[in-house]
Amino acid sequence: MDIPALLKAHFKLEIQEVVPLEGYGSSNYRVDTGNGQFVLKRYRDDDDRRRLLETESKVLKELSGLKYDFPDEVDTIFLPNKNADNEVLRLHRYLQGEFLAQVSHTTALLHSFGRFLGQMDRKMAKVDAHKIGAREISWDLRYFLRNQELQSCIPAPEDRRIVDYFFLQYEEHISPIRHKLRKSLIHNDANDWNVLTRDGKVSGIIDFGDMCYSWLINELGVAVTYVMMGKEEPLEAAMALIQGYHGVHPLEEQELDLLYYLVGARLCTSVCNSAYSKLQIPDSSYITISEKPAWSLLRKWLSINPIKATNKFREAAGFKPIKYPEARKQKKRRNEVLSKSLSLSYTDPIQMYRSAFQYMYDTEGNTYLDAYNNIMIVGHCHPSVVRAGQRTMARLNTNTRYLYEEILSYSERLLETFPRELNKVFLVNSGSAASDLALRLAKCHAAKEKIAVLEHGYHGNTQTGIRVSHYKYAADGGGGKDPNVIQLPLPQVYGSNLTDDGTAGTYFANEALRLLVPEEHKVAAFIAEPIVGCGGQVPLPKGYLRTIYREIRKQGGVCISDETQVGFGRLGEHFWGFEAYGVVPDLVVLGKPMGNGHPIGAVVTTEAIARSFESGPEFFSSFGGNPVSCAIAEAVLEVIQHEGLQEHARMVGDYLKNRLLALQKEFPVIADVRGSGLFLGVEIRTADGSPGTEIAKEIKNQLRHMHILVSTDGPYDQVLKIKPPLTFANRDADQLCRAIKVILEQDNYDLAKKK
Numbered sequence: 117m118d119i120p121a122l123l124k125a126h127f128k129l130e131i132q133e134v135v136p137l138e139g140y141g142s143s144n145y146r147v148d149t150g151n152g153q154f155v156l157k158r159y160r161d162d163d164d165r166r167r168l169l170e171t172e173s174k175v176l177k178e179l180s181g182l183k184y185d186f187p188d189e190v191d192t193i194f195l196p197n198k199n200a201d202n203e204v205l206r207l208h209r210y211l212q213g214e215f216l217a218q219v220s221h222t223t224a225l226l227h228s229f230g231r232f233l234g235q236m237d238r239k240m241a242k243v244d245a246h247k248i249g250a251r252e253i254s255w256d257l258r259y260f261l262r263n264q265e266l267q268s269c270i271p272a273p274e275d276r277r278i279v280d281y282f283f284l285q286y287e288e289h290i291s292p293i294r295h296k297l298r299k300s301l302i303h304n305d306a307n308d309w310n311v312l313t314r315d316g317k318v319s320g321i322i323d324f325g326d327m328c329y330s331w332l333i334n335e336l337g338v339a340v341t342y343v344m345m346g347k348e349e350p351l352e353a354a355m356a357l358i359q360g361y362h363g364v365h366p367l368e369e370q371e372l373d374l375l376y377y378l379v380g381a382r383l384c385t386s387v388c389n390s391a392y393s394k395l396q397i398p399d400s401s402y403i404t405i406s407e408k409p410a411w412s413l414l415r416k417w418l419s420i421n422p423i424k425a426t427n428k429f430r431e432a433a434g435f436k437p438i439k440y441p442e443a444r445k446q447k448k449r450r451n452e453v454l455s456k457s458l459s460l461s462y463t464d465p466i467q468m469y470r471s472a473f474q475y476m477y478d479t480e481g482n483t484y485l486d487a488y489n490n491i492m493i494v495g496h497c498h499p500s501v502v503r504a505g506q507r508t509m510a511r512l513n514t515n516t517r518y519l520y521e522e523i524l525s526y527s528e529r530l531l532e533t534f535p536r537e538l539n540k541v542f543l544v545n546s547g548s549a550a551s552d553l554a555l556r557l558a559k560c561h562a563a564k565e566k567i568a569v570l571e572h573g574y575h576g577n578t579q580t581g582i583r584v585s586h587y588k589y590a591a592d593g594g595g596g597k598d599p600n601v602i603q604l605p606l607p608q609v610y611g612s613n614l615t616d617d618g619t620a621g622t623y624f625a626n627e628a629l630r631l632l633v634p635e636e637h638k639v640a641a642f643i644a645e646p647i648v649g650c651g652g653q654v655p656l657p658k659g660y661l662r663t664i665y666r667e668i669r670k671q672g673g674v675c676i677s678d679e680t681q682v683g684f685g686r687l688g689e690h691f692w693g694f695e696a697y698g699v700v701p702d703l704v705v706l707g708k709p710m711g712n713g714h715p716i717g718a719v720v721t722t723e724a725i726a727r728s729f730e731s732g733p734e735f736f737s738s739f740g741g742n743p744v745s746c747a748i749a750e751a752v753l754e755v756i757q758h759e760g761l762q763e764h765a766r767m768v769g770d771y772l773k774n775r776l777l778a779l780q781k782e783f784p785v786i787a788d789v790r791g792s793g794l795f796l797g798v799e800i801r802t803a804d805g806s807p808g809t810e811i812a813k814e815i816k817n818q819l820r821h822m823h824i825l826v827s828t829d830g831p832y833d834q835v836l837k838i839k840p841p842l843t844f845a846n847r848d849a850d851q852l853c854r855a856i857k858v859i860l861e862q863d864n865y866d867l868a869k870k871k
């Protein structure tokens with residue numbers, strides 16, 4: 117039977133027009149009759165539906181006492197079908213008004229929305245909910261984790277990881293206290309296409325199809341999410357709503373303290389279901405109506421410090437903000453227990469509390485864009501990495517004297533990224549331990565003592581590490597150069613009057629050979645970074661390494677590439693730095709990004725070098741190569757490959773470098789922009805060409821106050837170092853460059869003064 121016939125037969129209505137409406141879980145129609153307008157909902161009849169409709173009837177009856185519009189039930193008919201599913205037809209009153217989505221959101225409107233929801237929830241709390249108490253729907257934030265199975269429908273890995281981050285945070289923040297949360301019957305879908313308005317105020321709500329017996333705060337979790345979409349200042353919108361709600365239906369502090377993560381959960385529920393629905397019904401615009409604004413708010417949500425959001429939510433309800441110990445007091449405590457030889461960044465140090473991908477959150481509610489931490493290569497708190505650690509730590513942690521899978525699968529996978537001749541791995545716990553071991557292996561294999569190093573190089577904090585690090589031994593109180601160290605000039609193209617077409621490489625290689633040749637047959641190893649980080653992000657000139665490697669090998673020594681900073685795809689074009697120069701080292705030192713912040717380092721070497729070492733005492737490290745570290749490191753490698761982060765580093769790195777080069781044209785203090793991928797250096801010089809130490813420091817500190825993190829390095833601390841997590845995007849590059857421009861413009865650097 118068609119709809120008009122059904123309506124006539126079962127509701128005795130004379131139909132003027134039937135207009136199909138969008139719907140989710142039912143077929144909906146607007147029915148115009150001589151006696152007014154109605155909404156017909158047509159459902160499949162089953163036990164769950166009956167329980168829901170029964171509760172809905174009770175709720176609508178209870179709500180009819182309020183001075184708001186609800187879709188009162190006119191009549192309900194159960195239709196048995198012989199050859200198909202049984203059906204239910206329910207006729208509701210049709211409500212007039214404009215949807216919240218169609219009107220401008222004044223503070224008064226949002227406040228009235230909060231009051232409305234609060235009053236509705238107070239009434240709903242009185243309804244016997246036992247019939248739907250066991251309802252489990254993926255739109256109920258209590259069952260948010262169910263949406264994990266839809267995550268794979270999201271096509272872009274950079275989107276998937278954000279969703280996964282909120283799954284992880286839900287497990288961290290919400291799961292442990294779920295049993296403590298107040299429960300109530302809630303509408304659970306106060307989105308802006310369900311909420312009606314009239315005369316600048318909320319007048320009612322439709323669609324109780326997602327109603328469930330859930331945590332009371334989830335009502336706001338949903339409502340707040342939708343009112344924040346598309347807003348310049350989303351937290352202000354949320355505050356108006358919360359204030360209105362709290363005024364009629366008081367909230368608890370612990371409920372508001374979860375709201376940040378519940379909003380994240382609702383946004384993720386929405387985008388997961390949109391992604392799933394798109395695969396099922398590619399041309400449905402209704403199901404995916406909020407997809408774009410949801411993604412946009414989700415990305416924005418990550419850039420909002422959870423502490424800031426939570427304290428705003430608290431403020432709206434009149435609760436005191438959560439306070440953390442003052443930075444000043446923490447600094448004092450620190451000085452009591454830690455040596456001052458550990459430095460703090462910035463004139464005004466930051467007390468960090470949480471982090472997510474390229475963002476770091478301090479205890480004051482600020483969000484910092486991290487353009488500096490090359491360790492967090494796949495992003496702070498990347499969920500795949502965190503979980504790999506959690507999972508393995510809960511299962512097994514032991515050492516290399518046992519057989520276990522993690523060390524094998526990781527070593528195999530790591531070696532796949534190297535040329536074939538580099539086929540043995542030693543796992544340790546830091547870059548320093550790795551460079552120390554690499555030098556030991558080198559000396560053992562070459563049976564010689566001398567080590568050739570580059571000026572301004574840094575290779576680690578052990579005795580040996582310091583001995584080969586000009587950056588440290590040549591510093592004040594650094595102890596000076598060891599007689600067994602051969603110090604080669606930093607082959608820096610910038611400032612040399614040479615070009616990087618091979619001329620500079622030849623020139624600097626010849627300079628080095630002058631120092632190396634007389635040491636014939638005494639050099640065990642040459643160690644260098646492919647781009648000298650502590651030297652101020654200095655790329656080696658073309659052809660340089662080739663000549664040096666040839667000479668070292670001719671003398672019976674070995675070549676070490678310290679990839680601690682640049683490795684794992686950061687350079688964009690190449691996964692390992694040595695590849696950029698067409699050489700293959702004998703030993704490679706790995707660290708920093710290898711575990712995305714978890715302490716793991718490695719030496720990768722050849723069969724022959726490993727064999728030489730085997731004739732000596734056993735090598736053992738209590739922690740090196742433990743299953744937890746290996747699982748974490750494997751997750752890092754997996755994420756880099758799976759999310760295409762090397763290519764991303766190339767694209768964003770090129771984009772950023774070009775923007776920096778454009779700034780160089782505008783501001784003469786920028787003397788050089790160098791590096792590759794997301795490992796860049798900006799050399800600052802004063803007008804007379806001397807190192808711009810003070811200016812660089814000023815820029816760094818001003819950026820910190822604009823909530824962007826970079827560091828400075830180089831012989832005079834005159835180079836801005838930019839080496840962000842590889843989740844850094846073009847818009848982050850824009851933010852960074854805009855800020856640098858503002859600083860340089862505002863100070864109009866009187867370079868003579870700032871020398």
Ligand code: PMP
Pocket residue numbers: 546547548549551574575576577645649678680681707708
């Ligand atoms: N080598 C290089 C090139 C480094 O930059 C560092 C750390 N800055 C190390 C080795 C030592 O690594 P770690 O601090 O993990 O011991």
